[in-house]
Amino acid sequence: MATGVLSPEQEAGRSPARALFASLAVPMVRMERLVAIGQLCRSLNEETAALIVERASAEVLEARRELGGGDLAWADTYLEALRAGAFRSARLSDVADDPSCRRFAEPGGTLTKLLTWTDEPQQVSPGIAASPRTTP
Numbered sequence: 001m002a003t004g005v006l007s008p009e010q011e012a013g014r015s016p017a018r019a020l021f022a023s024l025a026v027p028m029v030r031m032e033r034l035v036a037i038g039q040l041c042r043s044l045n046e047e048t049a050a051l052i053v054e055r056a057s058a059e060v061l062e063a064r065r066e067l068g069g070g071d072l073a074w075a076d077t078y079l080e081a082l083r084a085g086a087f088r089s090a091r092l093s094d095v096a097d098d099p100s101c102r103r104f105a106e107p108g109g110t111l112t113k114l115l116t117w118t119d120e121p122q123q124v125s126p127g128i129a130a131s132p133r134t135t136p
Contacts, residue, residue, distance in 0.1 A: 021063040021075055027135050029082040031056040034114055034136055036092055041101035043111050052117040055133070110136045 035052050038044035044052070064075050105111045108124035113136035115122050122130040 015071065017063070017066050017068070018071060018074065021060065021067060021071075022078060024060045024063050025075075025079055025082055028056050028060045029079070029086050031114065031117075031136065032083070033086040033092070034110055036087070037095055037100075037104060038111060038114060040092055040096035041104050043101065043105045044114070048115075048118060052114055055117045055119075 032053055035044060035049045039046070039049050060079075064072070067075055103109065108130070112122050112124060112130055113134040116130050116132055116134045119132065124130045
C-alpha cells in the first residue's frame with residue numbers, strides 16, 4: 001500500500017470520517033474499474049458509463065466534504081492509491097478478451113449490476129428484478 005495510506009480497518013481507529021470515506025471509496029473504485037472493462041468489452045457506451053461512475057462517486061464525494069483540512073489531502077492520496085492498484089497493477093485488456101466479455105455481460109451478472117446504477121429497472125433473470133444500485 002502507498003505510504004500514508006491505511007486500510008479502511010486501520011482508518012477506523014484513527015478518524016470516523018476517514019473510515020467512512022475509505023469504506024465508500026473502495027467499492028467506488030472497483031465500480032470505476034468494472035465500468036472501464038464494460039467499455040472495453042463494448043457492453044457500455046460512454047454516456048451510460050459516465051452516469052454509473054457519477055452516481056457511484058456521489059456518496060464518496062459527500063463523505064469527502066465531511067473531512068477536515070488535512071484530511072482532504074489524505075483523501076486525494078487514498079483515492080490515487082486505490083486507483084493505482086485497480087488500474088495500473090493489472091492491464092484491463094487482459095480481462096477484456098472474448099470469453100471474459102461474455103461472462104461480464106451474462107444475464108444477472110456484472111453488467112446487470114452496473115446497469116442498476118442508471119436507475120433503469122434491470123432483471124437478474126426473467127421476471128426477477130435486480131435491486132437498485134447493486135454493487136457488483
